[in-house]
Amino acid sequence: MGYGKSGREYLIGFILVLLLIVATSSGCSGTKSLEAASIDTTFNRYEEYPVQIKPAVESYSVEPDLGNITNKDMFKLSPAAKNLLIENGFVVVPNKYEKEFFSLYEKNRYKPVPLFVTTDSVLHNYHLFFDHLLRVVETEKLAMELKELNKAMLYQAQKQYKDLQGTVWENAARRNIGFFAVACKLMDPDASTPPMVKNEVEKELTLIQNHQGIVVSPLMNMGGNDDPAGAFQEDYSQYVPRGHYDKTDLLKAYFKSMMWCGRLNFRLKNEDETKSALLITLALDKGDNRRMWDNIYATTNFFVGKSDDISYSQFRETIDKTYGINADLQTVVTSPDKWNAFLEAAGKLEPPSINSIPVNAGTSQDEREKEIKGFRFMGQRFTIDASVFQRLVYREVGENSRGDKRMLPRGMDIPAAMGSAEAYAILQSMGETDYRNYPENMDKMKTYINGVSEKTWTQNLYWNWLYALMPLIQEKPEGYPSFMRNSAWARKELNTYLGSWTELKHDTILYAKQVYAECGDGGEQVDDRGYVEPNPDVYARLASLVKMTRDGLQARELLNERDKESLERMEVLILSLKTIAEKELSNTPLTDEEYELIRSYGGQLEHFWIDALRDEGVGHRSAASDRPAALVGDVATSPNGQVLEEATGRVFDIYAVVPVDGKLRIAVGGVYSYYEFPWPLNDRLTDTRWHKMLESGQAPLLPEWTRTFIAE
Structure with missing residues (x-):
């Protein structure tokens, strides 16, 4: 099989992913499985609700004049929208004013018209609560825990420095003082900075404050570097608080401090940085430090997943094997003859699967691994979608026939890798599959993903959310309503998938590792019986995800009674x-009760919306204009100065022709609007900026592939 010049490089990278997955799913020894051993398994219990159906809806079509639609006179559609409704049995119509799902359903309830309960609205409801629960846990628990941990680690770093002055460990100890001093200042601007690192700390804080972009880190390169070309570079544009982190000063501080702790890489290729990592590991063993670290790590692991980088567990085990069980600072410093053995053992630890730092595309495979392989204090997390992205950008894929490099992925890569033939066809039509090795790499990712076990898919809330979305990309067989059995509906479901995936990326933007390519009143009584979008497999998995969310947080005493009741409802x-x-x-x-549930759906959504935003001071539906559903998040970074932004906008109307009592009627619901576009790296978008762009009409165009089901 011909893989081209980068074939060997791809195979090495792909084997690393497979090793990671095997370790994650089977519990074999290795970097990621050691992390799993420190996590309470009762935290992640999952029970899937069964679905047993034999679809039996008779096929139907819409007459050209809508003559077989019982309530056609309720609606005024444009000629283009009417044509799509006739052709596909449904149509999505842009709505410039609807900012939340519940308000769209409530408005249509009181017209009254039959409501169409969409999977989009149900998935959005879960996003609201996921984001709320993470925000509350961070505000009430993790932020204070991180603040205390930073202070305690700074104290231990200063003690180590005092003991190590005049030794070959002095610079590494001083670097750690600076590292934790920056972390402390980001959480608390009034924190004092030890004088021996004042200069470097102030430079770092300035770079962070200015979102400087990709430049050499003053702190990580303190004391000089034997290899100036190998100086550590950081992307300071990452420190723009976004997602829900721009809402309060505390969350802004937590975001920047946690980003610092998650991104700074103590590379194993540099002996002095490796010494810093070893000293941090020893410092974590002191006092309550490990307990505080575990509290933060285990909680965020439940939400997002395990670290993709080498961290405490692997370094502690390597120290014990080299220097003896429970070896301390004195033992390590007085055993210089064992240092090379430690370096050799550490060098055998697994490298990360996802590159999240700037690396020159011309770097060889061996040098690339050395550049990205290192210790991180609170490393960002491995996610399967980021791994897919990693295998489908330069240099994992080569140039196309025009010599272009695929520096940014596409959101559509994810459902395509999950098995969607429609998604892959769209990518082909966009020219995205023309890059060398792209088809081969995609096939390998599809093969791997197809073999992932339910246990792996449900290991945490992030993966579980993706698992809940997978039925959306499955072709609907005979017996499903006719509007769901065409390519336009397959694209509408991709729109739903990508809208919900965008919300997931937005909610977890701090923790999930980001890929870097290299280089009113009722009216007259009418028959308004509605319809639920029949996606029972999505609902079953989503209900299981809600249960796992509730049980996992309750097991850790991180769930208050009101949120527990909301998740139960x-x-x-x-x-x-x-x-x-x-x-x-x-x-x-x-039953009549079930039809009433559909009628009252908007009111139920409103209740959940208010409950999910009450920690932000929302107490009434009138705040919907200030808290719209629209959001934005950057998901990948290119070294040419761009990021890939994924966004949702206004809630669009969907009109679906549905069968009720053997007759056809139009039912109305709400769906995501989805956007994808490149944006300058030094100007990563926040929700606030995105909302202003939507209000002013500066949003980019909707994707071309949505034209098969969207019409003005």
Whole structure:
């Protein structure tokens, strides 16, 4: 098989991913499995609700004059929208004013028209609570824990420095003082800075404050560097608080301090940086430091996943093997003859699967691994979608026939790798599959993903969320409603997938590792019985995800009673939608109570929306204009000065022709609007900026592939 010039490089990278997955899913020894051993397994319990259906909806079509639609006179559609409705059985119409899902459903309830409960609205509801729960845990628990941990580690670093002055360990100890001094200042601007690192700390803080971009780190390169070409560079544009982290001063501080702790890489290729990493490991063993570190790591592991980098567990084990069990600073310093053995043992630890730092594209494979392989104090997390991105950008894929390099991925890469033929066809039409090795790499990722076990998919909330989305990309068989059995609907479901995935990336932007390419009143009584989008497998997995969220946080005493009750109600609602969807597919009549649930759906969404935003002071629906559903997040970085932004905008209307009691009617619901566009690296977008762009009409165009189902 011909792999081209980068074939060997791809195979090495791909084997590393497979090794990581095997370690994660089977529990074999290795970097990631050691991390798993320190996590309470009861934190991650998952029970999937079964789905048993035999779809039996008779096929139907829409007459050209809508003559077989019982309520066609309720709606005024443009000629273009009407044509798509006739052709596909549904159409999505842009809405310039609707900012939240619940308000769209409430508005249509009181017209009244039949409501179409969409998977988009249910998934968005979970996003609201996921973001709320993470925000509350960070505000009430993790921020204070990180502040105390930073202070305690700074204290230990200063003690080590005092003991190591005049030795070959002095500079490494001084670097650690600076590292934790920066972390402390980011959490608390009034924190004092030890005089021996004042200059470097002030330079770092200035670079962070100015979001300087990719430049050499003054602190990491303190004391000189034997290899000036190998000086450590950091991307300071990453320190713009975004996602939910721009809402309060505390969350802004936590974001920047945690980003610092997660990104700074003590590279194993540099002996002095490796000494710093070893000293940090020893300092973590002192006092309550390990307990505080575990509290932060285990909690964020439940939300997002395990670190992709070497951290405490691997270094502690390597120290014990080299210097003896429970070896301390005195033992290490007085055993210089064992240092080379330690370096050799550390060199055998697994490298990260995702490169999250700037690396010159001309660097050889061996040098690349040395550049990215290192210790991180609170390393950012491995996610499967970032791994997919990593295998599908330069230099894992080569140039296309025009000599262009694929410096940024596409969101569509993710559902394509999950197995969506429609997603891959869209990528082909965009020319994205023309890059050398792209088809081969995509095939390998699809093969791997197809073999991932349920246990691996449900190891944490992040992976579990992706698992809940997977039924969206499965082709709907005979027996499903006709509007769901065409390529336009397959694209609408990709739009749903990418809208929800964008919310996931937005909510976890601090923790998930980012890929770097190299280089009112009721009206007259009418029959307004509605319809639930029949995606029972999505509802089943989402209900299981809600249950896992509740049980996992409750097990760690991180869930208050009100949020517990809200998650219980959410689970009941989703299971009710699952039951309705199963009935619709099997032609079982709905009860009056089930039709009433559909009618009242907007009110239920409103309740969850208010509950999810109450920690931000929201107490009434009138705040919807100030807290719109629209959001933005950058998911990949190119060394040519751009990032890939993924965003959702206004809630669009969907009109679907659905069967009720053997007759066809139009039902109305809400769906995501989805955007993807490159943006300057030094100007990473926040939600606030994005909202202003939407208000002023400066948002980019919707993706070309959505034209098959969206019409003005």
